[in-house]
Amino acid sequence: MSRPPLPRIGVFVCNCGTNIARTVDCEEIACAAMEWPGVVVARAYKYMCSDPGQEMIAEEVREKRLDRVVVAACSPRMHEPTFRRALASSGLNPYLLEMANIREQCSWVHDDPRAATDKALALARAAVARVVRHEPLEKRFVPMNPATLVLGGGIAGMTAALQLADAGQPVTIVERADRLGGNVARIDLTAPHLDSARELLLGRLARVSMHPMISVLLRAELEQLEGYQGNFTADVAVEGASRRLEIGSVVVCTGYKEFDAARVEGLGYGRLPDVITSFELELMLKRGRIEMADGRTPRTVALVHCVGSRSEEYHGYCSRVCCMTALKYGHEVKSALPGAAVVDLYIDMHAFGKGCEDFYRKTAEIKTLFLMYGKNAPPVIRPAGPKDDCNLLITLDEKLSGEEIEVPADLVVLMVGMEPREDAGRVAQLVNISRDKDGWFIESHPKLDPVATTTDGIYIAGACQSPKDIPDSVAQARAAAARILAKVAKGKIEVDAIFAEVDAARCSGCRICGTMCPYGAIEYDEEQKSSRVVEASCKACGCCAAACPSLAVRARHFTDEQIFAQIEGVL
Amino acid sequence: MAFEPRIVGFLCNWCSYTGADLAGTSRIKYPPNVRVIRTMCSARIRPSFVLKALAEGADGVLICGCHPGDCHYSEGNYKTLRRQVLLKRLVAGYGIEPERVRLEWVSASEGQRFAEVVADMTERIRRLGPSRVEMLPSTRRAG
Amino acid sequence: MAVRANPRLIDELELYGAEDVQKCYHCGNCSAVCPFSREPFLFPRKSMRYLQMGLEERLAGTLEPWLCYYCGECSEQCPREAEPGETMMSIRRWLTAQYDVTGLSKLFYRSWRAELAAVLLVALLTGAGFLLFGLKYGGGSLGVYAGPGAFLPASSVHVFDWILGGTLAALLAANCARMWWLTTGRDRRVRVPLLDYVTRAFLVPLHFVTQKRYRECESKRPWAVHFALVASYLTMLVLIMLFLESLHAAPANRLAHAFGYLATAGLLGTTLYALRGRWRRATPLHRHSHETDWVFLVLLVYVAATGILQHALYRWFGLDTAANVVYIAHLMGAVPMLAVEVPFSKWSHLAYRPLAMYFADLHERALARAASPAGAQSVPAAA
Amino acid sequence: MSVAASQRVGVFLILDDGERPPARGGPPGLDLIRSYSSQLPEVVRVSTLPATPRPDPLALASAIRRDTLEAVVLAGANPGALKPAFTRAMDLAGADPARVRLARFRRGDGSDRATEAAQAAVACAVLGVPYHLATIRETRAVHAGTLVIGGGVAGIQAALEIADAGQRVVLVEKTGTLGGHMAMFDKTFPTLDCAACILTPKMVAVGQHEMIEVMTLSEVIGVDGTPGNYRVEIRNRARRVDPAACVACHACMEVCPTIVPSEFDAGIATRKAIFMPFPQAVPNAYLIDAASCVYVQTEGQRCGACVKKCAKQAIDLDAEDEVVLRDVGNIIVATGYEPFPAEQVERYGFRRYPNVLTALEFERLTNASGPTGGRIVMKTKRFNKRRKVEEWVCDPEGPQPASVAIIHCVGSRDRNHNPYCSRVCCMYSLKFAHLVREKLPDARCYEFYIDMRAFGKGYEEFFERIKEEGVAVVRGRSAKVIEKDGRMVVRGEDILGDRMLEYPVDMVLLSVGLQPSPGSADLAALLGIGRDEHGFFRELEYNADPTGTERGGIFVAGVCQGPKDIPDTVAQAAAVAARALRSVVSGIERDSSGGLTAAQVESRARELATQLAAL
Known part of the structure; x- marks a missing residue:
């Protein structure tokens, strides 16, 4: 493994406003970098990703005839494409770039400026060591099937x-x-x-x-x-x-599919025949018959929001559509059964879409009774006694009045949330x-x-x-x-230039790599008695390279040499 | 000065590296002892990488991949898991405590978990003390 | 024990004028802008909540509506046009009906036809009664207004006044007692020691006379108008209940007359001002008018106008017959106004408001005592 | 799903809210719709119904039975409101409850076009054919270019999507830089990644894209043509600095004598008359604000200092506006919003108390690239020697607040101001709370809200996290900011705690809502597209076509259509790009924005009805 002759590396350290500079001494990194082998220029700047920042890189590449660039900034998942473009615009192969992640994995997670700067130094050093071993890679194009x-x-x-x-x-x-x-x-x-x-x-x-x-x-x-x-x-x-x-x-x-309401014990779904889900109410609405199980017309219809949503026990997220759907039911029930009362039990009313707040107000205007219950304290539904003039009783801790109340209802509709x-x-x-x-x-x-x-x-x-x-x-x-x-x-x-390749001269034809590849991207050449990678199918996981006993498989851009150099660099 | 362990972390690009980034975007704090090297998949991590790190003086090596079943490449992490068993034995054979090499699953949404893993690993290695590896035979094979 | 909600109470309150309360989405704006809203009496939002939810028992026990003066700040800034001020007004009407032991109040508030019929009935009975009385027991001749042989001798009318006043006061007292029971007596959370009832009793006349709380509203004008109205009314009440005979006396009692003029001017001025406001719907207070408000105001104007007219006809123009006719007409307005309004309708709030301040003060003290450690100790001792 | 030809259909014309059934004649257009409906062969009865009170299903059932109706069409502005009653009535009458169909239209002022559209809608409903299916028009020969109006994140995204497909885009932006409001933000919820990190690369990409022509300081002043082929007139206001020559060296700015509040910094910092909106601006060049430039205002009599200072001779103070023409096939409107002017709600004391800040002001204050370098400070009084007045400024070294109150729904969800929900304020308020807690760990932070609308992916989790971070979240929109003993006090009802709060605070943040940008009425008139009652551009159909407009080939994206957050804006912008690309790639503009006569729609609907029956 020989070092390439006289690399000319530029190191660019981003302050990211104060995102990085607050904990990591960017100037120190730039100064230290000047001492590292191959580094001919090292600079820190406020926003490397900005137009002037990118321009600075391109200019240095041109002026100092850089052939390798290290950017110590945010995660490569964020801005690697940006800086690769910057390299390309200055005529350098974009793969001659290496990024050191000194923001997401350094300045943002550490408090001690000294320790953070030391870690950033190590990461930058490793990036410099690695980039020396980078090689120019070319992107390829494959045809696009329009189907x-x-x-x-x-x-x-x-x-x-x-x-x-x-x-x-x-x-x-x-x-x-x-x-x-x-x-x-x-x-x-x-x-x-x-x-x-x-x-x-x-x-x-x-x-x-x-x-x-x-x-x-x-x-x-x-x-x-x-x-x-x-x-x-x-x-x-x-x-x-x-x-x-x-x-x-x-x-x-x-x-999506709807949440299984029977999972919430206290609501009695599946146990109490007049507790139904929103989709069951839709069916009733389509048929024009909003009825209780015994065929009577309900006098009070209750709607329970957030069934399975916004809860610690079931799903933490909001299902986003149920609030508006419940308001819709308020209107529909009042339209089909003008004499019925509608009670709506909610946590927060998510009426955020265009026209939705207006709809909420209109639902209130037709005298829907809105009752607010607490997150993780769902209402409890039980059958009413013989003396009650209703079918079911809902108990809840009503937040806006601070009262523990029970609400009479004949039909309860559960606004079931969405789940995968x-x-x-x-x-x-x-x-x-x-x-x-x-x-x-x-x-x-x-x-x-x-x-x-x-x-x-x-x-x-x-x-x-x-x-x-x-x-x-x-x-x-x-x-x-x-x-x-x-x-x-x-x-x-464009197909990414990163994929694996087999050095036919080294390959012993053991075909271990072929058994490892999850994409069947490695073919075996019977004549040559060696394996070969189908580049377009290769997704560059590098599993084959790790498994090859004769080191014949090279994972481009993640070669053994590059990673060894990086290990030396971080330590 | 107290002993500050030096740990090399190998993180797969899709789950664990993203998870570590998430720890950053969520500003979850953890000790600065782990230096991360990104690979596309945890299955890319050749055992010699681990040995190299230990030989270069690392006090510990942390390997993170996607949770079983979540691998971006379907089953790379299973391969990693299998290698890990052998690797631990190999390391022990060299006289190094096998606890210095650790495999964890961290998904892209587990920033908090990543931070916890790092904190826990750092603490364990700290208790274990510095690695006693003086010099291992080079794992590099010259070209 | 859970309280039962009643989604239909809101329909009932609509008859009392709460037409917009359902629009409220509980942002808390109204309670925070209200200059009177402070712990432990937060309103209007909370009263509106009881109403929306149909917590009838809680609503009947609230003092808060009486602490509201309807300055309209809350209604003006309400983001949903839920008219908290008007809602409080409606709750006051409903509370008046709840306090009323006879049930007539409920009838009057829910149906303006019933109220109008009652007013007319009492008016006709009054007219017929006084006419018969005048012909049979009085002077007998409509041509004599004052002095001996007057068609309606002041002394007899005075007796009638006292009988009427006594009856109404008894009814009102019964209502007040019921108010006490609903708001304070049955409420287990507030235990008011007897001593407090005695030592704080001065609050009732204080608030009754000064209306001082009203002045805390941001705009002072409504208080001024209200104060003028109440002062005029009280002056008139005192004049009629105590000095009716000297008002009627042939040689003019200048002092009594001066007060009479002042009070009449006050009554006419303020009621006409209020009528104009309602007609133009100038402020939130005036934007909504329950039918009973109109009945009340029209009666008041009518009574004040006929009162001064009969006086003028007799004193200034010497038209005895006309004065007597107008006097009967005046009584036909005054009696039903008092009989209907004082115990059963709007006028009763003159009693309920100061009482509510008094009760509120007692509640506050009781709650403070219960909250402080010393109070906590004294409670078991008392038990 | 099909329709038998012999059906007996009853048409119920539902009046608008508040309209009374007319004795004779009726509101404009209504009669024409009625007579048109009754001449349709399927229709056996046409009646008129008021919107309120709600009809009784039992009475409707007997009416249906009387006329033995087999299908019912409800026609009006909001026919869906009565559908459940009719569905039940159909069931009660023994008819098929599925045969209640809706014809939705706006009668408006009774213009011919509106009446024609209403008649067409009734015909479609009678025949059981979806209206937007029967009204599709196709135009061939679509011009490949696309005009994007607005250079915020929506416009940027739409432009990039189209340009990346190799199609030409003209991007017109009113201000001197791309970026819009998003460029001013510090962090974005719920992931808290910095707005600039997401946006600036996209801005750069737009600026460098060979397929995108960026025109800043520009406005559309005329639109001519038909869907697929528009000719657009654009006025380019003079920048007075050549962006190609300018190297952003600051020399000109240093000599400029005029100091005015910086729009980009929401007024909490100043700029010169020659300025760059912000360091990452695209194009990355200075520009001159004609309204404040001494030279321009005195018509060349005074100043001109910058010209001499510019080493690259990039400044031409006498440059003039120019008008250019561009031919395009599609137009994408992404003009964004303006924040609600907080001074309209007097009780919050904005402008009365210096440390009552609006959301944008705080975004700049907490932004690392803002005037204080991201340090959250209170405004302090400073004597301005030039103007000889005392003024309140954000001094980077100034004192930091020990307590901050954040008030939600300022100007939103309020019938006195904007009745709609602005959709983003809850989440950005939570973000503010997080930033306050992060940067000032000792500061107390209160949030006053009505409903916490944390509805998106990861939002609810963010809300939970903020609560864990020790932010006092109070349900109850605080009502008043008052002064007590020289301190600001926020008074509000804590509804869940059943208390009245009076918190002394050092800083109040007003979570102002979003409202249509000031020029949107003119632009709507210019483009011939509609606006809703709040002034946002009206989409063609809420569900079916949330980005189309009443004029084919013109689309809306982002907040100018209605408040939305960044993910939703980006998704919508991409969706609009798809519409434009669809017509460009296929060469066919296809829209159902009207323009056909009722008779044409009817005959197409009849054709479609048979086709649908065969499905």
Whole structure:
């Protein structure tokens, strides 16, 4: 392992305002760096990521003829692309960059300036040692298959499909159920404008069914997904038979399922016949019969918010749509049963959308009784006694009056929250995306990139990412379509330059690497008696490189030499 | 001066490194003794990396990967787990306490957990004292 | 033990004028802007909450509505136009009905037709009664207004006044007792020692006469108007109950007359001002008018106007017959006004408000005593 | 889901709120809608209903039975409100309860266009065909360029999405830099990553993108053409500094004599007449504020000092505005918002007490790149020698507050001001509380709220965390900021604690809401798109098309359509980009924004009805 001759390294330390500079002495790092072998320039600056910061790097590269750059700043997950672009703009291969994460993993987590500066020094030193061994890598382009697979035929899936198909691109919708429409098909009216959900769906449904560019596979399930962005092969099981689809992108719109209300003991769901879920009320509304189990018309209807949501015991998150849905029920019950009283038990009223606060006020104006209960103190429902003039009694600690009260009710509707579908884990594994602690799919960045995932070519939209109402799902589905359209419009996609390669001369042909690769990206050449990596399928995990007994596999950009140098550097 | 352990951390890019970043964005404090090296997957971590670190004077090595079942590359972390068993035996064979090499699962949403793992590891190594490795045979194979 | 909520109480209160209370979403704005709202009496939000939830027993036991003077600050700044001021007003009407032992109040407030009918009935009975009395036991001739042989001798009317006053006072006293029971007597959380009842009793006349709490409102004008009205009314009451005969005496009692003029001017001025405000809906107070408010104000103007008219006809123009006719008309207004308004409607608040201040003071002391360690010790000792 | 042709349909025209049933004639347009409805062959009965009081389902049932109606159409501004009553009535009458259909329209002033649209909506409902399906129009030959109005995060995102697809974008921004309000923020909730870290790379990317033409200091002053082919007139106000030549060296600024409050710093710091809004501004160059420049104001009589100082001769004080034309296929409106002017709520004492700050002021105060370097300080009195007056300034060395109160819903959820919820204030208030606790661990911090609207991904968890950090979260929007014994006191009801609070505080932060930016009325008129009752641009359909407008090829994104947070804004901006890309990639502009006559829609609906029946 020989050191390359005379590297010319530039070290750039970012203050990040005071984010880094408050705990880490950036000037000290810059000074120390000047002493390290190969470093010809080291500078600290307020915001390295800013235009002038990037300009500074590019200028130094040009002026000092730098051939390696180290940026000590935030996490490479944040700004590595930015600085790679800066290198590229100054004519340097972008892979000749190494970042030292002195913000997320140093200045933000340590209080002692001395210790933090020492750690930052070590990290920067390691980066310098590593960057010496970097080599210029070239990105490659692969063709982009314009076809898209949409997983899930709910409102998000249909919207994404139509958006793509209207742009002239072929789409296949894979839906597990025997009909399209998802959960929206189960509701009658939408909040807050009381529009017909049926009309909304019927329009989409008609267009999807009549669209020449969309094919719909019902009772179908994705079985396997292979390949890489722009060039996936999907195996879909349709009613027992397997079909193979060639596609370029996947939009996951698998939606949600409702929380099982029976899990909350005190609400009596499943035990008390007149305690029903919101979806059961929707069915009653569609049939025009809001009735108790014995067929009588309820005089008081109670709505309980946050069933399974915002609780320590079940789901900590807010399900985002239930408040408005409950207000909608307030209107609907009063419309169908003008004499009935409506009681609404909530924690905080989340009426945040356009027109929603207005809707909340209107619901109050028609004399809905709003009762506030505490988080983690759900109301308790029990059957009323023979002397009571009602069917059920709800006990709760009412927050706005400070009174422990009981409320008479004939019918109780539980506003069940959303949770990930049971098969979300399987889907995540199939398409290779991650899930958060609640089981929702994780977007690549909530603000920068809310529809992409950690796997290129796989997008998420709708409630499978987190609870969402219809407009937000529609917007997200279209956003996913925008990403795909952008790639399709270009016709080709960049493939990351980082992948593994086999040195045929060293390879003994033991084929251990092939058994390790989760993507089947390693082929065995019978003639040469050596293994070979299919670059486009390789995802650069480096598992093969770690396993190769003869050190014939090189994980580009994560080579043994680079990591050894880094180990020496941090110690 | 009190003994400050030097620990090398190998973190997988998708879960643990992101988790460590999350600890940062959440400003969760932990001891500064771990220096992190990023790999794409915990399965990239060749046992020789660990030996190299110990040979260079590290008092401990922390390997973090995704939770079983969550690996970005499907099953890389299982491979890491299998290697870990052998690695510990190997390390013990060199006369190094096997506790100095630790494998933990930290997901992208577990910033708090990462901080706890680091704090706990630092404390344990501190109690164990400095590594007594004088010089190990180089694990590097010259090209 | 949990209290039972009643989602339908709000419908009942609507009849008393609480038309907007359902709009309240409990931001707490009103209680914080209210200059009177302080612990342990936080309002108007909390009273509104009891109303919305239908906690009837709690609502009937609240003193807070009587501590509110409807300056309108809360209604003006209410983000949801839930009209807290008007709601408090409506609760006061409802409370008046709750205190009333006869149940007539409930009838009058819920139906303005019933109230109007009652007023008319009493007016007709009064008119017929005085006419019969005048013809049969009085002077017999409408042509004589004052002196011996007067159609309605002042001494007889005076007796009638005292009988009427006594009856009304008895009714009002019964209502006040019920108010005590609902707000203080049955409330186990406040234990008021007998001594407090005695030593703090001065608060009732103090507040009755000065209305001093009203002055704490940001705008002083409503207090001034109200004070003028009450002062005029009281002056008139004193004049009629004690000096009716000297008012009627042939040689003019200048002092009594001077007070009479002053009081009449006060009554007419303030009531006309109030009527104009209600007509123009100038302030939040005037934006909502319950039918009973109109009945009350119109009666007051009518009584004041006929009162001064009969005086003028006799004193200034010497038209005895006309004066007598107007006098009967005056009584036909005054008697129903007093009979309906004092124990059963708006006028009763003259009694309830000072009483509420008195009770509130007692509550405050009792609560403070219970909260302090010394008080905590003394409670078991008392038990 | 299909419709049989022989159906007996009853149409119920529902009057608007407060409208009474007319004896004769009726409100504008209503008669025309009624007569049109009754001539449809399927319709056997047309009746008019007031919106309130709610109709009794039993009475409706007997009416349905009397006319043996098989289907019912409810038509009006908000027909859904009565649907459950009719569904029940249909069931009671023994008819199919699923056959209650809605025709939603705004009669408005009874203009021909509104009436035509209303008739079309009724026809569609009678035939059981979704309105937006029957009204789709297609335009071919779409111009490939896209105009984006507004250079905030929404505009930036939309522009990048489109440009990354290789399509040309013109980005028009009113101020001198891209970035919008987001560039002013310190941290973003709930992850607390810094706003600049997210935004500045995107700003740089826009500035450098070869497919994006950025026009700052510019405004759209005219729009002509049809969906897919618009010609836009843009006025570029003179920057007076050549951005290509300027190296941002500060020399000009140092000599400039004029000091005015800095807009970017929300007025808590000052700038010169020649200035750069902030160090990361894109384009990264100085500009001259004509309104405060002595040279411009005196028409060249005085000053001009900066010109001499500029080594690169980049300054041209006599430069003039110019008007340019651009042809585009789609227009994306992303004009954002302005914060609610807090002085309108007098009781909070904004402008009366120096240390009552609005949200944006605090964002700048706590921002590491702000005037105090991120140190949270109270304003202190300082004598201004130039103007010879005492003024309140944020001194980086100034005293720090020992207690801070944060008041939610300032100007929001309030019928006296903006009745809607501004959607972001709860979360940014929690973020402020966190920043206060983080930077001033000894300071007490109170939050006064009504409902804590922590609805997004990770928001509820953030709320829980703030509570754990020791912030006193009080339910009860505090009512008043008063002065007592020389200290500011916040008075409010603690509803959950059943107490009246009077907290003495050093600093009050007002969580002001968002409202439409001042120019949006003019822009709406210019573009021919609608606004809702609060002044935000109106989307075509709340659920089906949350980003389309009444004019095809014009879309809205971000807060100008309604308050929303950054993730939702970014998602919406990307969604709008998809709409633009869709037409550019396919060459077909497809919209259902109207423009067809009722008869045309009716005949298309009949066609569709048979097609739908076959599905």
